[in-house]
């Protein structure tokens with residue numbers, strides 16, 4: 001199994017959102033949505049919930065941006081339901097994130113030239129301290145920001 005795994009605080013939320021959205025996918029004859037649609041939905045939900053919990057400042061309006069990412073999968077008459085479900089889960093994710101933030105140790109994600117993790121506190125909303133901003137700029141444009149995120153998180 002790929003994805004954030006059972007231990008991740010965002011896991012339950014993304015699975016709950018996926019389970020709620022799944023029956024609203026258009027009927028493909030055998031199941032709700034095509035295989036590709038279901039996979040796209042699951043991955044998008046997981047990436048969004050993970051981002052929301054671990055990197056809450058990454059996006060100004062996470063509900064709207066998640067909705068924009070998934071709405072093409074649903075028929076017009078399902079859009080209002082989908083929006084409500086997305087908004088509900090993003091709100092839950094935000095409250096989880098704010099509780100989680102105080103327990104999550106905030107440290108710069110860089111490795112120093114000595115090969116030890118940098119111990120400085122990153123600037124609010126960023127993952128690196130001022131001496132390591134350069135690394136953040138190098139990471140940011142890479143495709144799959146969520147992948148980079150989970151690598152950084154599991155490396156800790």
Ligand SMILES: [Zn+2]
Nearest residue numbers: 108118129132
């Ligand atoms: Zn640093």
